[in-house]
Amino acid sequence: MRNKDSATASSPVAATRPGIGIWLAALGVLIFSFTLPGTEYGLEDLDPYVIGVGRSAAASVLAAIALLSVRARRPRGREWGALAVAAAGVVFGFPILSTLALDRGASSSHSAVVVGLLPAATAVLGVLRAGERPSRAFWLAGAAGAACVTGFALIRGAGRFSAADLLLFGALLAAAAGYAEGGRLARDMPGWRVISWALVLAAPITVPVTGGLLATTHPHWTGHAVLGFGYVTAFSAYLGFFAWYEGLARAGIARASQVQLAQPVMTLGWSWLLLGESIDAVTVLGAAGVLVCVALTQRTRVRRAPSAFPVVAGTPTMDGRASRDGDHRGALHGRQADRS
Secondary structure (H helix, E strand, O other), rough: OOHHHHHHHOOOOOOHHHHHHHHHHHHHHHHHOOOHHHHHHHHHHOOOOHHHHHHHHHHHHHHHHHHHHOOOOOOOHHHHHHHHHHHHHHHHHHHHHHHHHHOOOOOHHHHHHHHHHOOOOOHHHHHHHHHOOOOOHHHHHHHHHHHHHHHHHHHHHHOOOOOOHHEEEHHHOOOOOOOHHHHOOOOOOOOHHHHHHHHHHHHHHHHHHHHHHHHHHHHOOOOHHHHHHHHHHHHHHHHHHHHHHHHHHHHHHHHHHHHHHHHHHHHHHHHHHHHHOOOOOHHHHHHHHHHHHHHHHOOEEEOOOOOOOOOOOEEEEEOEEEEOOOHHHHHHHOOOOOOO
């Protein structure tokens, strides 16, 4: 039996491979790139707080079902604190603040550019919280990407930031904290469980608040409202994090987060295609600059830090590390989940 377990831990699927992590992060970014247009759809007929809070409440139901289906063990000790930080950022902070910014006049394309600063903020928090040490070249490439999106936002905003911009900056800082803490925790807990427990942890607040909002705001569930709310619930608030947190854990928070520099470009495309927003020469130049910076960050080196959480020795995970879960991270590939 030991031989079989050892073989599993050292198999190509089980090994930590930053390349796979980058692809997983890219899948998460693709899913998240529809978030702002989806939110715009919902705002046509729904109160912004219904979207900002309600999507997390609805997603918590999916999360509870997923956790119960595998009888996942409860988080322990410091994991609860990390989950609380992740929940504050990605369950409350970003959804509410970004939705309010859109409701206060920021377009989906403009919001995408401002939120394009998120990779730089996530990289900084990755250094502070996860102990990663990016190279100087990495910081230069990331700073160039941040400069591109900041300059773009200022040009489009006639040289100033609006109240909606301030909400967007708050949203990106909240998301960066949630990404860094969730990615740190995902080194020792499967990424899908990180977001699932974060949503369940927040459910005692999000569920009753959503019930009250639905009773007092009289929402109109038109086709666009259902489509937008359904997308940000199932994908933006939940399924997208399956790939995203796993990508952060495998490739490293600082490096994987830089893939998100491409998100503004994709969101601009969806905003043009789905919302009819115009794309001008400045947008094209900004997009080109962002893509170059993404390529440069992937050619730099980031030193990884050891796991931030104590683990039970001898229990392999999907990447060959010991796990507190008591099960292989390969549970996502058909292994039986921890029933303790």
